[in-house]
Amino acid sequence: xxxxxxxxxxxxxxxxxxxxxxxxxxxxxxxxxxxxxxxxxxxxxxxxxxxxxxxxxxxxxxxxxxxxxxxxxxxxxxxxxxxxxxxxxxxxxxxxxxxxxxxxxxxxxxxxxxxxxxxxxxxxxxxxxxxxxxxxxxxxxxxxxxxxxxxxxxxxxxxxxxxxxxxxxxxxxxxxxxxxxxxxxxxxxxxxxxxxxxxxxxxxxxxxxxxxxxxxxxxxxxxxxxxxxxxxxxxxxxxxxxxxxxxxxxxxxxxxxxxxxxxxxxxxxxxxxxxxxxxxxxxxxxxxxxxxxxxxxxxxxxxxxxxxxxxxxxxxxxxxxxx
Numbered sequence: 001x002x003x004x005x006x007x008x009x010x011x012x013x014x015x016x017x018x019x020x021x022x023x024x025x026x027x028x029x030x031x032x033x034x035x036x037x038x039x040x041x042x043x044x045x046x047x048x049x050x051x052x053x054x055x056x057x058x059x060x061x062x063x064x065x066x067x068x069x070x071x072x073x074x075x076x077x078x079x080x081x082x083x084x085x086x087x088x089x090x091x092x093x094x095x096x097x098x099x100x101x102x103x104x105x106x107x108x109x110x111x112x113x114x115x116x117x118x119x120x121x122x123x124x125x126x127x128x129x130x131x132x133x134x135x136x137x138x139x140x141x142x143x144x145x146x147x148x149x150x151x152x153x154x155x156x157x158x159x160x161x162x163x164x165x166x167x168x169x170x171x172x173x174x175x176x177x178x179x180x181x182x183x184x185x186x187x188x189x190x191x192x193x194x195x196x197x198x199x200x201x202x203x204x205x206x207x208x209x210x211x212x213x214x215x216x217x218x219x220x221x222x223x224x225x226x227x228x229x230x231x232x233x234x235x236x237x238x239x240x241x242x243x244x245x246x247x248x249x250x251x252x253x254x255x256x257x258x259x260x261x262x263x264x265x266x267x268x269x270x271x272x273x274x275x276x277x278x279x280x281x282x283x284x285x286x287x288x289x290x291x292x293x294x295x296x297x298x299x300x301x302x303x304x305x306x307x308x309x310x311x312x313x314x315x316x317x318x319x320x321x322x323x
């Protein structure tokens with residue numbers, strides 16, 4: 001058995017795909033930002049329905065609400081029996097250590113997810129490089145697509161050639177986002193439906209998205225008690241594991257030759273210890289329980305922000321394999 005740590009983690013339309021001159025990658029990013037940057041509305045509230053395992057007998061429905069005023073936001077997620085909230089203010093995000101779903105699902109900054117050119121304050125992903133712009137079809141629409149490279153890995157970004165809006169992020173059938181049914185809030189555009197597919201995690205859909213400009217009071221951004229501050233910046237390095245004892249392989253699973261990958265949400269403190277851990281799924285053999293218990297003992301060189309240690313959230317994948 002082995003363990004693996006993965007840090008997870010336009011007011012003007014573009015030229016027509018029939019034209020000879022193709023836009024550059026930067027032109028695509030700039031145009032998408034101009035078309036979709038909701039902060040130009042001032043303060044607003046986004047409301048949406050979140051559906052986990054859509055169309056499946058295990059389907060679950062919840063509500064997402066994002067109240068934002070430029071670089072301040074309150075993000076709330078509610079499911080039956082589970083509710084959580086986090087506050088963002090500038091380069092800081094305030095979280096409760098037992099509230100993991102917003103980060104694990106990637107919904108913390110959902111209202112900016114269709115703006116791929118914006119700075120990534122709370123992500124450990126290196127800045128991508130772009131290239132190979134080409135004309136394609138996406139959702140039966142003329143689109144400009146380009147490669148998005150992170151080191152040796154490569155994804156795609158596809159933009160609507162008429163509106164400049166992002167249509168697709170990710171080339172793999174297992175890992176991608178689809179942005180659908182665009183509409184407007186004032187001069188800005190946004191999708192009314194987003195489908196998310198991620199390897200080793202349940203697919204989900206954010207539907208019935210609405211954005212309403214409205215004034216927000218200071219109370220909307222009040223930091224809840226017992227919150228932990230997580231600092232973000234563009235010059236951020238991820239935690240680096242220094243001690244990773246392997247979890248026990250459940251005997252019943254070994255006898256049945258079962259093999260799985262368990263995905264865990266973790267909060268690594270600025271001292272390099274695990275402040276919170278939660279498996280993002282369950283199983284009948286004890287894989288998730290064993291992974292949680294052992295990962296609690298792991299140690300890290302902490303994340304840094306502009307050179308100083310900070311607390312950090314990340315997803316860890318633990319592979320249970322028989323050799």
